[in-house]
Amino acid sequence: MLVAVGCESCSFKRLTEYNAAGRRLRQVRRLLVYGSCVRDEYPEIFERVSEGRVPLSVCPEAEHINIVSLKLASILARVELEEVVVLTVDGSPHCVQLHHALEEAVRVTRSGVPVQHLVVEGGEVVAVSREAVKAARYLSRVERLIRERKAL
Numbered sequence: 001m002l003v004a005v006g007c008e009s010c011s012f013k014r015l016t017e018y019n020a021a022g023r024r025l026r027q028v029r030r031l032l033v034y035g036s037c038v039r040d041e042y043p044e045i046f047e048r049v050s051e052g053r054v055p056l057s058v059c060p061e062a063e064h065i066n067i068v069s070l071k072l073a074s075i076l077a078r079v080e081l082e083e084v085v086v087l088t089v090d091g092s093p094h095c096v097q098l099h100h101a102l103e104e105a106v107r108v109t110r111s112g113v114p115v116q117h118l119v120v121e122g123g124e125v126v127a128v129s130r131e132a133v134k135a136a137r138y139l140s141r142v143e144r145l146i147r148e149r150k151a152l
Contacts, residue, residue, distance in 0.1 A: 012039065015056040016063055020074040025054045029081050033058060033072070033102065035088040035095040042089075042120050049087050049118065049125065060094040065101050072105035076113060083114045090119035090126065099133045 015033060018025075025031060032053040039046045039057065046055070058068055075081070086102050088095035099117050106115060117128040135141050 013056055014063075015058045015071055016067060018056050020071065021078040022054075025075070025079050025081075028052070028054050029079065029083075030054065031056065031075065031081055031084045033084065033086050033098060035059070035092065035098060037092075037095075038087055038089060038120060042123065045120055045123075045125055046087070049085065053083075053085065058098055060097045065097045068098065069101040069104045069108075072102055073109050076105055076109040076111040081111075081113045083116065085116040085118060087118045087120070087125075090121040095119075096136060099128070100137060103130065103133055 014036075030053040032050050032055040034046065034050075034055060034057055036057040036059040060068070072084075076084075084102060084106075086098050088098050102115060102117075105111075106113065115130060117130065117133050119126050119128055135145070
């Protein structure tokens with residue numbers, strides 16, 4: 001069952017079920033990949049961030065990160081996007097994978113698409129740098145940053 005949302009002619013669709021070169025994506029050229037719980041937990045934020053973008057949901061608890069990464073790479077290889085935004089809840093060990101999946105897809109396709117990483121923390125949207133997403137992959141770097149901060 002498809003349900004309309006605030007953005008014009010959007011439907012709730014899963015990333016893995018969307019055509020990698022779907023007509024709406026080719027027209028709009030702006031993609032929002034979001035953790036499916038965001039839409040339910042923060043509907044106002046979801047509607048605001050999805051405006052003017054094609055929103056596609058992912059639940060990393062249900063969909064393997066490799067499948068998500070390959071789907072994103074397939075989209076990047078087929079559609080000349082103006083931007084890709086990832087929106088998840090902060091602190092979720094599952095949702096953080098969406099940020100990594102996008103970075104991996106950009107890397108393997110050598111895409112120059114502008115990327116935005118957003119997380120919801122305490123009901124607010126927080127922009128996260130690509131450097132922070134990369135650092136989150138390396139626990140030794142995170143540990144070093146924590147130790148340096150404690151030393152101050």
